[in-house]
Amino acid sequence: MVKLTIDGQAVEAREGQSVLHAALDGGVYIPHLCDHPDLEAKGGCRLCSVTVNGGETPVPACTTIVEDGMVVESRSEAAEAVRRTSMELMLATHPADCTGCPKYGKCEMQSIYQYMGVNGQDWRQKSRPVPTDEKNPLISHLFTRCIRCGRCIRACQDKRGVKVLEYIRDSSGVHAGIPDGKSLADAGCRFCGACIEVCPTGSIMDAVGIMDKHQSYADGVVPCRAECPAHIDIPAYIRAIREGRPGDAHAIIREKVPFPLVLGHICNHLCETGCKRTELNDPLGIRNLKRFAVEHDEEQAWKSKGFQKARTGRRVAVIGSGPCGLTAAYYLNKLGHDVTVLEKRPQLGGPMTSGIPGYRLPLEGVMAEIQYIIDSGVTYEVNREVADAAALRRDYDAVLVAVGVSKGRKLPLPGADLPQVYTAMDVLADSRAEADLSYLGGTVCVIGAGSVGYDVARSLVRKGMTVNLACIEQADKILADKDDQEEGAQEGVNLFPGRSFEEIEGADGRVTGLRVHTVLSSTYDRATGQVTEVAEEGSQMVIPCDSVVFATGQYTGLQDYENFGIELNGRGYPVVDGFQTSEDGIFAAGDAITGISFVIKAIQQGREVTAEIDRYLGGDGEIDETLVERAAGPYIGQVEGFAALPRVEQDLRDAEQRAADNEDVYHTYSCEQAQCESGRCLQCDLRLQFQRVKLWNEYGGGNG
Secondary structure: OEEEEEOOEEEEEOOOOEHHHHHHHOOEOOOOOOOOOOOOOOOOOOOOEEEEOOOOOOEEOOOOEOOOOOEEEOOOHHHHHHHHHHHHHHHHOOOOOOOOOOOOOOOHHHHHHHHOOOOHHHHOOOOOOOOOEOOOOOEEEOHHHOOOOOHHHHHHHHHOOOOOOEEEEEOOEEEEEOHHHOOHHHHOOOOOOHHHHHOOOOOEEEOOOOOOOOOOHHHHHOHHHHHOOOOOOHHHHHHHHHOOOHHHHHHHHHOOOOOHHHHHHHOOOHHHHHOHHHHOOOOOOHHHHHHHHHHOOOOOHHHHOOOOOOOOOOEEEEEOOOHHHHHHHHHHHHOOOEEEEEOOOOOOOOHHHHOOOOOOOOHHHHHHHHHHHHHOOOEEEOOOOOOOHHHHHOOOOEEEEOOOOOEEOOOOOOOOOOOOEEEHHHHHHHHHOOOOOHHHOOEEEEEOOOHHHHHHHHHHHOOOOEEEEEOOOOHHHOOOOHHHHHHHHHHOOEEEOOEEEEEEEEEOOEEEEEEEEEEEEEEEEOOOOEEEEEEOOOOOEEEEOOEEEEOOOEEOOHHHOOOOOOOEOOOOOEOOEOOEOOOOOEEEOOHHHHOOOOHHHHHHHHHHHHHHHHHHOOOOOOOOOOOOOOOOOOOOOOOOOHHHOOOOOOEEOOHHHHOOOOOOOEEOOOHHHHHHHHOOOOOHHHHHHOOOOOOHHHOOOOEO
């Protein structure tokens, strides 16, 4: 270590360290702007000027290397004179109105002139009317606030290797910018945001509306990870794929979820809605990349990692084996508790094995992920229906109700009690089990065009049936995924949008048709459950069919029991505080408390309730784990035409071919496709590698 004195304070520094960083590490503040802890020092701003060993000529502290016994003065008259002149030159052309700047209160230059005890407006000399560059997506460049510190240029050129930003000289003077007046996209910008992160003023900022003010800064920077309910480290696993490490990518995904293959097929990919790439063209195919990682992991190295705590002797029963229940069972077992899963159906998996069709989710893959949970030590009983959770609680230290919403609802239409009227849940379960569906007849009407409605319709098309799908929503308001709608139409699903249902007609005790009329518009009052419609006069018609399937909602079925042992609300859902029900030691989670949701949300509910149950049983509730170390390099280089790189879609099988079987409708990415798609990532998370520069008042009032 090197010992020196800075402003009368003894400081220890590392060999080769600059005087500036030795001072800052020692709690002594020296003003600085062009210097940044992650960038090479240049000494251009002169704000860090100091005198050394009684010398009269100030030197930049950021480029002066410490020596043993050195005596440094940052407040000498000569140093202060250089500092004030430098600040005056910067403020001379800087906008006078600080309060209108998005960085007000967080601006490093503002902090420095406050430290110097001056009013920035005292030094205004002339304006520099340079128009703000707002033609770029994601990034706003306010040239009038540029102080020519060069940080953004060094970050872009040296740190990232993109080499888009340079010093530009024009009629307004010198500022950081893009040569030849090009847009960032045309110049080859990677939109990584490094320039934003190091800018000390409000010159380079996130475009208005990009950052969600209700999120933390880290979540705003990496919105894909924030939007994922399980907060999977998406940029990290995409980077691993791009670097040819699908096994590491799989491990990163498994740090948060025990069903990565399932999610790779059917996740509703909220992460893609948050992807900043949408501001350039199309979001990354994050779900498709997840599927690629799982299916190309040959080593399965993650299996030898992760935690397994010692047995606690505590026993937990989990009612229901859907994604929520099995996720909770998996983590509770890892925490050392003895877990038994109780499932009323003959097979574990809930909707993953008894609802979601095989053309969307291959059964073999689901069963492999379930088997891993069982092999980890979770026990189970199938064909075991629990009618009283309170009675079960007497045999266990805790009980989790994760029954989902496995019961289908029928609308109260005349004719709904005919024998050939079914719910989607029952039909999908039979279809998934490869049961004989001839009881439906040759022509089926499905009521409801959500995801479940399309699952039924597309499943029945594969059985050779004529399927008419009717819903009250107008075509542009249908809730099902656009891919479902387009692929269903290609496969032969007949859509009747904007229809209101009057009656299920029948003759001789059998369904003959569904009578409907056209509605021009409709509104749903969530509070009352009432639908208000504007009908088209004279639009009544009958859609012929042999059976009707309702895909119009689901419920838990708990209210069907004489007394399930916990308090239920008016809709049959457990009343909970957090996840704790009305009975001590009985918890509820997943669709059983939220209503029908998506698998990723159910998994996250399983993780959250695990933590609460573990704390109830005396643990710390900690289930986070690291299955692969991260080592993201900052250098990303140039990619020609990066902003315009098109999204790579999975190859879709021919409609006629896929409608004839129940095989997966998509082909997983090839290695080349995965490389191309992962290469479109902006790598937003690299912004968080930059150290935050502390303001002067964070050093104990300025100087130690």
